[in-house]
Amino acid sequence: MKLSDMDIAIIVLYLLGVVALGSSFRRRQRDVRDYFLGRRDLPWWAITGSIVATETSTLTFIGVPALAFATNLTFIQLVLGYLVGRLIVVLLLIPPYFRGELLTAYQLLRRRFGLATERSASALFLVTRTLADGVRLFATALVLVVMTNLNEFEAIVIIAVATVVYCYLGGMRAIIWTDVTQLLIYLVGAVVAAIILVNDIPGGWAEVVRLGQEHGKWQWVDWRFDLARTYTFWSGLVGGAFFTTATHGTDQLMVQRYLCARSRRQATLALLSSGVVIAIQFLLFLTIGVMLFAYYKHFPPPQPFDQPDRVFPHFLVTALPPGIRGLVIAGVFAAAMSTLSSSLNSLSASSVEDFYRPLKAGEPEAHYLRVAQSVTIFWALVELIVAWLARRVPSVLEAGLAIAGFTNGSMLGLFLLGVLTRGIGQTAGLIGMAIGLGVMLMVARTSIAWPWYVLVGSVVTFVAGIAARRIERGGH
Numbered sequence: 001m002k003l004s005d006m007d008i009a010i011i012v013l014y015l016l017g018v019v020a021l022g023s024s025f026r027r028r029q030r031d032v033r034d035y036f037l038g039r040r041d042l043p044w045w046a047i048t049g050s051i052v053a054t055e056t057s058t059l060t061f062i063g064v065p066a067l068a069f070a071t072n073l074t075f076i077q078l079v080l081g082y083l084v085g086r087l088i089v090v091l092l093l094i095p096p097y098f099r100g101e102l103l104t105a106y107q108l109l110r111r112r113f114g115l116a117t118e119r120s121a122s123a124l125f126l127v128t129r130t131l132a133d134g135v136r137l138f139a140t141a142l143v144l145v146v147m148t149n150l151n152e153f154e155a156i157v158i159i160a161v162a163t164v165v166y167c168y169l170g171g172m173r174a175i176i177w178t179d180v181t182q183l184l185i186y187l188v189g190a191v192v193a194a195i196i197l198v199n200d201i202p203g204g205w206a207e208v209v210r211l212g213q214e215h216g217k218w219q220w221v222d223w224r225f226d227l228a229r230t231y232t233f234w235s236g237l238v239g240g241a242f243f244t245t246a247t248h249g250t251d252q253l254m255v256q257r258y259l260c261a262r263s264r265r266q267a268t269l270a271l272l273s274s275g276v277v278i279a280i281q282f283l284l285f286l287t288i289g290v291m292l293f294a295y296y297k298h299f300p301p302p303q304p305f306d307q308p309d310r311v312f313p314h315f316l317v318t319a320l321p322p323g324i325r326g327l328v329i330a331g332v333f334a335a336a337m338s339t340l341s342s343s344l345n346s347l348s349a350s351s352v353e354d355f356y357r358p359l360k361a362g363e364p365e366a367h368y369l370r371v372a373q374s375v376t377i378f379w380a381l382v383e384l385i386v387a388w389l390a391r392r393v394p395s396v397l398e399a400g401l402a403i404a405g406f407t408n409g410s411m412l413g414l415f416l417l418g419v420l421t422r423g424i425g426q427t428a429g430l431i432g433m434a435i436g437l438g439v440m441l442m443v444a445r446t447s448i449a450w451p452w453y454v455l456v457g458s459v460v461t462f463v464a465g466i467a468a469r470r471i472e473r474g475g476h
Contacts, residue, residue, distance in 0.1 A: 003148060007326030014185065014330040015162050018337065021181065022166020022174035029171050031365035035372050036103050036349040038173035042260045047270035050179035050257055052277045053186075053338035055247070058140040061186060061335045064282060066308035068289025073220035074231040076286060078451065079279045081240015086275045088241065089249035090268050092419055097255060098264040103353045105255035112418040113426040115358065120430060121411060122354035125252055126347060128407045130379065133343040134386025140336035141387065146313045147329050156387045163337045164380040167344045168373050172260060175341045182334035189331030190284055192324055193316065197291040200319065202298055211294045218290070230449040239451030246408035246454045250415045252346040288312070295319075340383070347379040348372050406444065409457015410436035416458065417465045424465050432465025 003011075029035050067075045096108055106125070110118035141155035150158070166174050198204050212218045222232045229235065248254045248271065261267035292311050305311050316328050352372050410433045417424045417432060424432075439460045443453065 003326070003329075004322035006323045007329065010323065010326030011330050011333070014333060015158075018178050018181065018334075019162055019165050022170040022178050022341075025170035025174040025177070028173060029169075029369060032103065032349075032352060032368045032372050034173070035171035035369055036256065036345065036353075038171065038176060038260045040260060041262060042173065042176055044261060044266040044270040044273070046176050046180050047257050047261055047267070048273045048277065049183045050176040050338075050342070051248075051254065051270060051274040052281065053179040053183040053335075054253060054257070054342040055278070055339075056183075056186070056281065056335055057136045057339045058143050058332055058335045059136060060285070061190070061332060062143055062309055062312050064285035065289035065292060065312045068217065068286040069292045069311050070308040071231075072217050073286050073290075074222050074236075076220050076279075076282055077222070077231055077233055077236025078240040078243075079275075079282055080233075080237045081242075081451075082244045082278060083275045084237065084241040085244025086248060086271050088245045090271060093245075093249040093255075093415065094258060094264060094267055094271070096419060097258060098267070102259060104350050105250055105252045106350065106354050109414065109418060109429075113429050117414070117426050117429055118354055120433065121414060122252075122350045124407055124411060124433075125350055129251075129253065129343055129347055130382055131386060133340060134383040135390045137336065137340060137383055137387035138390035140332065143313055143332055144329070146310070147317055147325075147332065152391065153388065156384060159333065159336050159340065160380055160384045160387075162333075163340045164344060164377060167341050167380075168376050172256070172345055175345055176257070176260065178341065179338045182338040185327075185334040186331035187281070187284075189328040189334075190288065193312075193320065193328055194284065194288050194291060196320060196324070197288065197295055197315070201291065201294050207298075208291050208294045211297055212290045215293070217293060227452055228447040228449055230451060235449055235451040239449075239453075239455055242412065242455040242458060243408065243451060243453075246412035246458065250411045251408070252350050253342055256342075256346050256349060343383070344376050344379050348375040351375045351379075406437065406440050406453075406457075409440060409454040409459075410461045412454060413458040413461025413465065416462050421466070424469055427471060428465050428468035431468040431471065432461045432463075435464040436461030 028039075033039055064075060097105070100111075102108060104122065106118045106122040109121050137156060137159060138152075140159060141150075141152050144150055144155040144159075145152055148155070166178060170178075198208065201207050203210070209218075222229065224232055225234050226232060227235075258267035258271065261270060289312075292315060295315065296311070301314065305314070316325065320328060349372070352368060352375060356371060356375075357368060413436050414429055414433045417429050436457045440453065440457045443456050448456070
C-alpha cells in the first residue's frame with residue numbers, strides 16, 4: 001500500500017508527539033519512586049486510562065472485530081468475568097498492597113513467605129512478560145507490514161525505539177500520561193472506522209442489524225457448559241473472573257499502576273472504572289466486526305479471507321481515505337506502544353527491586369535510578385529479539401495466550417496462599433507453584449479452552465501448597 005503524504009505526516013507527528021510528551025517528564029526523575037511509581041501522585045482517571053490502554057494490544061484492536069466477523073458477540077461474555085475479577089482484586093489484593101511502601105507486587109510475597117518466594121515469582125514474571133510481549137510486538141509489526149510499506153524488522157524497530165525513548169527518560173509518569181493519549185487516539189481511530197463503515201454499507205445501520213440477525217451475529221450468550229468451548233457464559237463468568245484476578249491482581253504490569261495512585265480508594269476507583277471502559281470498548285470492537293461482515297456481504301473481496309484477522313486491516317488499507325488512514329495506523333501504533341511501554345517499566349521495576357537492590361543495598365538513590373534506566377534499555381533489546389524470533393511461531397495469537405495461560409494460574413494460587421492462609425510457609429508455597437506449573441503443561445495438551453487455564457492452575461497450586469504444608473512440619 002502506498003501511503004499518502006498526509007498519512008505519513010500524521011504518523012510521524014504522532015510518533016514525535018508521544019516521544020516529546022513522555023520526554024517532558026525527564027526532570028522529575030529523582031529516584032526509583034519517581035521512575036516506577038510517579039511519586040504516587042497520579043489521579044485515578046489517568047490510571048484508569050493507563051489500565052485500559054495497557055491491556056489493549058494490537059491483537060485486541062484487530063482480533064476482537066475478527067471474532068465477531070467470523071462468529072458472533074459471545075466474546076463479550078468474558079467481560080462479565082473481567083468485572084467479577086476486578087471486584088475480587090479490590091477485596092483481596094489491593095488492601096495488602098497499600099500496607100507499607102511496596103514498589104513491586106512480589107515484595108508482598110517476601111513479607112509473607114520470604115526472599116526466595118519473591119524472587120521465584122518475579123523471575124516467572126520476567127520470563128513470561130518478556131516472551132508474551134515480544135510476541136505481541138511481532139504481531140503488531142505484522143499488522144503494520146500489511147498497512148504500510150515497512151518490512152517486519154523496520155516495523156519492530158520503529159515501535160521499540162520510539163517507546164523506549166520516553167520510557168527511559170520519563171518513567172512511569174510519562175508512561176501513564178502517554179497511555180491516556182494513546183487510548184484516545186486508538187479509540188478515535190476505531191470510531192472513525194465504524195462511522196465510515198456505516199456510511200459505506202447500502203442501507204446503513206438498519207442493514208447491519210438485518211444481516212446480523214439473519215446470520216446470528218448478534219448472539220452474545222452461550223449457555224452450554226463445555227470445557228472445550230472458548231466463549232460460553234460459564235467460561236466467561238468463572239474462567240474470565242479467575243483470569244482477570246490473576247492478570248490484574250498479581251501481575252506487576254497492572255499492580256504497578258495501583259501503586260501509583262494517591263490512595264487505596266483511588267486505586268480501587270481506577271480499577272473498577274477501567275472495567276466499565278473495557279466493556280464499552282469491547283462492545284465497540286465487536287460491533288465493528290459485525291459491520292465488516294455486512295460490508296463484505298455487499299462488497300466481497302477479490303479473494304475470500306483466509307484468516308479473519310486479515311479482515312479489519314484489509315478494510316483499513318483499501319477503504320479509508322488519505323489522512324483517516326494515517327490516523328487509524330497511528331491508532332495501531334498507539335495500541336502497541338501503550339502495552340510495550342508498560343511492559344518495559346514493570347520489567348525494570350521487578351529486576352531492580354526484587355533482585356538488584358537486595359544484593360546491593362545501601363547505594364544512593366541516584367544509583368538505583370541509573371540502573372533502572374539501563375535495565376529498561378536491556379529489556380527493550382530482549383523483547384526486540386523475541387519479536388524477531390517469533391517469526392517462526394505458527395500462530396502469534398495462540399502463542400501469546402498460551403504463554404500467559406501457563407503461568408498466571410500458578411502465580412494467582414501462590415498469592416491466594418499468601419492472603420488467605422496463615423500456616424503455609426515458603427517451602428509449601430514454592431512446591432505448590434511448581435506443581436501448578438507442571439499440571440498446566442499437561443492441561444495445555446488437552447482440549448480444555450484457554451479461559452479455564454487460570455482456574456485450573458490456581459486451584460492446583462492452592463491445594464498442592466496446603467498439602468505440602470506437611471513437608472514443612474515434618475522438617476521441624
